[in-house]
Amino acid sequence: MTTVTAGAAPGTGPGTGAAPAPAPRRRGRRRWWGGQPLGTLFAAPYLVFVLVVFAYPLGFSAYMAFHDYFFTAPGVEVPKPFVGFDNFATVLTDPQVLASFRNTAVFLVINVPLTVGLALVLASALNAGVRWAAAYRVAYYVPYLTASVSLVGVWMLLFSSNGLVNAVLGPLAPDPSWLANKALAMPTIALYVTWKQLGFYVLLYLAALQNVPRELYESAETDGAGGVQRFLNVTVPGVRAATTLVLVLAIITGTNLFTEPYLLTGGGGPDGASVTPVLLIYQRGIQQQNPDVAAAIGMVLVIVVGLLSLAAQRLNRER
Amino acid sequence: MRSIRTAALLGAVALATTACSGGSDGDDGGSGDTAATGPITVWLSNNEQEVGWGQDVVDAWNADHPDEQVTAQEIPAGSSSEEAITAAITAGTAPCLVYNISSAAVPGWVRQGGLVDLATFDDGADYISARGGDGVSAYETDGGSYQLPWKSNPVMVMYNKALFAQAGLDPEDPGMATFDDFLAGAQQIVDSGAAPSAIWPSPTNDFYQPWFDFYPVYLAETDGTALVEDGKATFDDESGKAVADFWASIYADGLAPQEAATDDAMVSGQTAMQLAGPWAIASYKDSVDVGFMPVPTSDGREDVTTFADSKNVSMFTSCENQGTAWEFLKYSTSEENDGALLEASGQMPLRQDLAATYPDYFAAHPEYEVFADQAARTGDVPSIPNSIEAWQAFREAYTSAVIFRSTSVEDFLSSAAAKIDDLVQG
Numbered sequence: 001m002t003t004v005t006a007g008a009a010p011g012t013g014p015g016t017g018a019a020p021a022p023a024p025r026r027r028g029r030r031r032w033w034g035g036q037p038l039g040t041l042f043a044a045p046y047l048v049f050v051l052v053v054f055a056y057p058l059g060f061s062a063y064m065a066f067h068d069y070f071f072t073a074p075g076v077e078v079p080k081p082f083v084g085f086d087n088f089a090t091v092l093t094d095p096q097v098l099a100s101f102r103n104t105a106v107f108l109v110i111n112v113p114l115t116v117g118l119a120l121v122l123a124s125a126l127n128a129g130v131r132w133a134a135a136y137r138v139a140y141y142v143p144y145l146t147a148s149v150s151l152v153g154v155w156m157l158l159f160s161s162n163g164l165v166n167a168v169l170g171p172l173a174p175d176p177s178w179l180a181n182k183a184l185a186m187p188t189i190a191l192y193v194t195w196k197q198l199g200f201y202v203l204l205y206l207a208a209l210q211n212v213p214r215e216l217y218e219s220a221e222t223d224g225a226g227g228v229q230r231f232l233n234v235t236v237p238g239v240r241a242a243t244t245l246v247l248v249l250a251i252i253t254g255t256n257l258f259t260e261p262y263l264l265t266g267g268g269g270p271d272g273a274s275v276t277p278v279l280l281i282y283q284r285g286i287q288q289q290n291p292d293v294a295a296a297i298g299m300v301l302v303i304v305v306g307l308l309s310l311a312a313q314r315l316n317r318e319r
Numbered sequence: 320m321r322s323i324r325t326a327a328l329l330g331a332v333a334l335a336t337t338a339c340s341g342g343s344d345g346d347d348g349g350s351g352d353t354a355a356t357g358p359i360t361v362w363l364s365n366n367e368q369e370v371g372w373g374q375d376v377v378d379a380w381n382a383d384h385p386d387e388q389v390t391a392q393e394i395p396a397g398s399s400s401e402e403a404i405t406a407a408i409t410a411g412t413a414p415c416l417v418y419n420i421s422s423a424a425v426p427g428w429v430r431q432g433g434l435v436d437l438a439t440f441d442d443g444a445d446y447i448s449a450r451g452g453d454g455v456s457a458y459e460t461d462g463g464s465y466q467l468p469w470k471s472n473p474v475m476v477m478y479n480k481a482l483f484a485q486a487g488l489d490p491e492d493p494g495m496a497t498f499d500d501f502l503a504g505a506q507q508i509v510d511s512g513a514a515p516s517a518i519w520p521s522p523t524n525d526f527y528q529p530w531f532d533f534y535p536v537y538l539a540e541t542d543g544t545a546l547v548e549d550g551k552a553t554f555d556d557e558s559g560k561a562v563a564d565f566w567a568s569i570y571a572d573g574l575a576p577q578e579a580a581t582d583d584a585m586v587s588g589q590t591a592m593q594l595a596g597p598w599a600i601a602s603y604k605d606s607v608d609v610g611f612m613p614v615p616t617s618d619g620r621e622d623v624t625t626f627a628d629s630k631n632v633s634m635f636t637s638c639e640n641q642g643t644a645w646e647f648l649k650y651s652t653s654e655e656n657d658g659a660l661l662e663a664s665g666q667m668p669l670r671q672d673l674a675a676t677y678p679d680y681f682a683a684h685p686e687y688e689v690f691a692d693q694a695a696r697t698g699d700v701p702s703i704p705n706s707i708e709a710w711q712a713f714r715e716a717y718t719s720a721v722i723f724r725s726t727s728v729e730d731f732l733s734s735a736a737a738k739i740d741d742l743v744q745g
Contacts, residue, residue, distance in 0.1 A: 073636055074411035076432030096715070156581045162515075180522075180578035182723070266523030266579045271723040272715065286402055287526065288708040289427045 058302075064295035071291060087296035097297060100268075100275045101304070103186050107276075108254045108308075110190035115201055115250045116243060118194065123205030124235055137206075141199035148196065152263045155192055179265050182273040189260045189274055197253060201246050208242030209235070240316060247312040255305045258282065277301045353440055357640040358388045359647065364400065364419035364630070365393045368601070368664035373418065375659065376651050387643040394419060401707075408433035408635065415638035416648055420466050420631040422458060423527070423700045423707055428633070429460050430704075435634040436463035440645050450652065452671040457545075458631065460702045466631040468669040469652060470660065472596025473693040474535040474626045475611045477603075479514075482591040483610075486513040490610055496619035498565045505574040508591045517574040519590035522722050526711040530626050530700070531594045533717060537562045538698040539614045539623040545701040547709070550743050555736035561617050563728045567721045577722055585609075596628050597665045597690040611689055627697035629669060667694040705742040712738045 033040050063069075065087050067080045091097050122140065126133045143151060158164050159178040166173035174181050178188045216234045225233065236243075261267070261274040262282075268275030277297055285294025363373040370393060377391045394417065395403045401424045407413040408431050428434050437443040443464060447455050451468045458468050480490035486508040488494075495504040505517030520532040534546065540558045547553065554562075569575045575590075584590040586606045593599075594614070603609050613623045632652065638644050650656065657668035658677050665687055667673055674681055674691045681688050703709060713735050720731030 071409040072431050073408050073433040160578060160581050161576065176577055267525050269524050269718065270577065271719045271725050283711065288711065289405065
């Protein structure tokens with residue numbers, strides 16, 4: 001898709017003649033406030049929010065990552081020398097940090113395709129007018145709205161050695177059980193997060209599906225396309241922009257995993273199989289009072305997530 | 320346009336990913352005067368009995384000190400008291416006193432400049448040693464008294480008497496004092512079907528979990544050797560190996576689960592034993608008939624040492640009226656108020672000759688006598704640099720070797736000792 005918006009500046013379009021240039025003061029005001037000062041005013045509170053709550057901590061994290069930094073009581077002055085890339089070297093040679101990124105990769109490989117696939121299929125089914133669509137929508141959305149802490153309790157009961165899942169599986173139940181099994185802990189967490197977040201992504205896709213013209217489906221049907229072909233050739237390309245959004249959000253959510261490994265597998269267990277970078281940031285920064293090392297992990301994570309999101313965006317770009 | 324989109328995407332991702340919050344270097348001092356008096360705030364743990372005791376003590380103090388009113392609050396909610404206190408120190412919002420200090424966190428808070436050395440008060444050192452005896456020196460950090468040793472919960476083996484009887488073990492004298500006897504008894508419990516597991520220590524990765532599995536048994540096996548002494552890890556030896564092998568056998572033989580319990584395993588009958596302190600007597604009073612025995616050793620010796628699981632009191636540098644805080648600290652830890660704490664919670668004040676100081680209490684509550692006796696022989700976590708990091712390193716290596724058998728016990732002991740040596744020696 002190409003944009004056809006004209007880039008002509010106000011006052012210089014056809015028929016306006018040779019209007020006099022704005023006075024310098026007005027030009028300066030426009031530079032700061034834009035063409036719609038009222039709109040800028042309305043947007044300003046959120047801009048301030050982003051600067052204070054997100055941008056400042058991000059900049060401060062970068063500062064901490066390059067210094068020998070620790071939190072002190074107010075008024076306590078201690079040297080916090082610049083240490084270059086020392087904290088990054090510590091992080092990148094720490095086997096546990098590297099394992100946490102491997103664990104995250106396992107999570108993403110399972111969670112992201114499942115999320116995109118299931119959300120799109122379910123949204124298409126709901127959009128096609130199945131009976132009880134509203135009830136299904138609520139059912140998908142309730143886990144997303146429910147606090148993870150309470151849902152984790154339910155999943156612990158379901159997937160414990162004596163839980164319902166193993167009772168159903170009988171002799172096929174894994175030993176050690178799901179959450180105590182090094183090979184199954186992270187996949188179980190990936191399934192949990194997929195299930196919990198699905199309702200949100202279904203809603204995103206449902207909104208995107210409203211913009212796919214009915215005529216395209218009718219035309220494809222007239223050309224003899226079956227249900228699967230209509231899904232692959234009309235629905236999937238029609239919600240491409242939403243898919244990019246879902247991919248990026250799923251990647252960001254996945255790489256920020258904390259509650260699940262903290263509670264579901266007891267602090268990244270078993271034997272470190274579900275340790276994640278954010279769990280390590282918490283341990284190093286808050287529990288062990290090494291915020292400089294924690295900030296370095298955070299910076300590495302920002303870069304990794306940025307690259308993954310870029311890759312997702314490019315892979316999903318319309319060719 | 321594409322580069323703008325890319326930059327915007329990267330920016331959005333960066334902002335959404337970053338979860339670190341900035342700390343404050345602040346410049347508003349707040350360091351109090353050790354003679355200043357006036358209103359103060361104290362924090363208590365959220366234990367119901369302790370809150371009740373604390374409020375009674377505060378009410379009594381306030382009635383006699385109209386110009387030095389004390390306000391008691393529970394420690395703000397957080398995943399642990401230590402995190403709430405660390406955040407409060409950094410923000411300069413810590414109260415004057417906190418009655419729930421874990422020794423493991425003290426070195427970090429001293430490094431932050433958050434704690435007052437109680438020995439700087441004229442009678443500080445004398446009061447602390449007169450109350451707690453010679454053992455209080457173990458609670459010093461960098462030669463300073465940054466915590467007043469307050470109360471302990473000596474860890475013993477708690478067991479379900481009914482399940483023991485069902486398994487054919489004598490509930491009044493189980494005879495499980497040695498490692499071999501303990502393992503045999505545990506096997507008997509599982510084999511008899513009395514309970515699916517014999518004992519259920521939490522297998523999670525939290526840095527403090529060794530205090531409730533490895534460490535009490537290690538203290539018993541070594542007659543009180545701390546995990547680190549003289550700047551070096553102590554456990555990479557025969558005693559450490561014996562204790563690690565003991566726990567490894569429990570997991571290898573299926574006597575303890577490798578996953579966390581989803582409920583109170585003692586109440587649900589999923590396990591027959593737990594390591595616990597005197598708090599458990601009140602907690603299980605209405606649900607399980609429990610007995611207590613000392614933690615086992617290789618030779619089943621008498622008079623074993625165990626983990627104190629102490630909680631102490633610290634004063635914070637943000638306190639403006641430190642004179643009042645010090646007087647209230649002494650008042651609240653007087654013989655009378657310690658007795659009130661014992662009465663209310665069953666937790667053992669860390670003072671000399673406990674049983675002789677409160678004979679009436681122990682005569683009226685014989686079930687606590689075993690803990691009063693045990694309280695005289697306890698060890699605590701050592702006050703070392705990078706304390707929590709060291710315990711976390713220990714826990715991870717232990718979990719890998721002992722609970723999940725991914726590495727050998729020998730590798731666990733040597734690698735954890737080497738890492739802890741590095742951390743302690745900075």
